[in-house]
Amino acid sequence: LAKTTQPISMDSYEGQEVNITCSHNNIATNDYITWYQQFPSQGPRFIIQGYKTKVTNEVASLFIPADRKSSTLSLPRVSLSDTAVYYCLVSTGANNLFFGTGTRLTVIP
Amino acid sequence: DAGITQSPRHKVTETGTPVTLRCHQTENHRYMYWYRQDPGHGLRLIHYSYGVKDTDKGEVSDGYSVSRSKTEDFLLTLESATSSQTSVYFCAISESTSGRRSSYNEQFFGPGTRLTVL
Numbered sequence: 001l002a003k004t005t006q007p008i009s010m011d012s013y014e015g016q017e018v019n020i021t022c023s024h025n026n027i028a029t030n031d032y033i034t035w036y037q038q039f040p041s042q043g044p045r046f047i048i049q050g051y052k053t054k055v056t057n058e059v060a061s062l063f064i065p066a067d068r069k070s071s072t073l074s075l076p077r078v079s080l081s082d083t084a085v086y087y088c089l090v091s092t093g094a095n096n097l098f099f100g101t102g103t104r105l106t107v108i109p
Numbered sequence: 110d111a112g113i114t115q116s117p118r119h120k121v122t123e124t125g126t127p128v129t130l131r132c133h134q135t136e137n138h139r140y141m142y143w144y145r146q147d148p149g150h151g152l153r154l155i156h157y158s159y160g161v162k163d164t165d166k167g168e169v170s171d172g173y174s175v176s177r178s179k180t181e182d183f184l185l186t187l188e189s190a191t192s193s194q195t196s197v198y199f200c201a202i203s204e205s206t207s208g209r210r211s212s213y214n215e216q217f218f219g220p221g222t223r224l225t226v227l
Contacts, residue, residue: 043199
């Protein structure tokens with residue numbers, strides 16, 4: 001079972017780049033890594049997904065080393081609106097979707 | 110935003126009473142999921158469905174049952190609610206893509222239902 005471990009919380013100043021790392025030592029060969037963002041009183045929202053190396057979209061980058069035992073979500077130049085909880089998800093199937101406890105990011109003015 | 114609604118949005122009930130939460134989608138997605146979210150535990154999968162009348166258990170299924178008689182509706186039932194089931198419940202949907210596991214596909218979440226069992 002590919003469960004995940006993330007830091008409980010992080011603080012960052014506006015305009016800085018933020019990197020959140022997730023450990024998933026038991027990731028299976030066919031698993032993808034997905035990150036979600038959740039604001040208070042809302043459901044999570046998809047940010048980015050990858051399998052290996054680097055993926056970039058309009059809001060974030062995802063770095064995955066060759067052994068795939070960890071992944072790093074990178075948020076460039078964060079703003080106050082990026083304050084949220086970020087979840088790393090690795091699954092071994094629809095019945096094994098482990099979101100973990102997430103990382104609470106606080107962006108400071 | 111994906112067309113997902115949950116009802117009720119808030120509910121307070123007493124221990125031992127039955128409770129049913131409803132998730133309704135207008136996206137015609139094949140997969141539907143129920144999660145609960147608790148402080149210190151994050152999101153945990155309760156049950157999921159991969160088609161009409163096709164359901165399976167997740168990580169924390171004890172005390173919960175589900176039903177899906179139509180593509181658009183996925184019901185979560187607590188037969189006899191307990192205080193440990195006080196939580197925020199989220200429904201999610203995802204599409205099925207040929208040649209790709211459903212779990213790889215982006216999940217769209219509903220607004221959540223806050224349930225309090227006294």
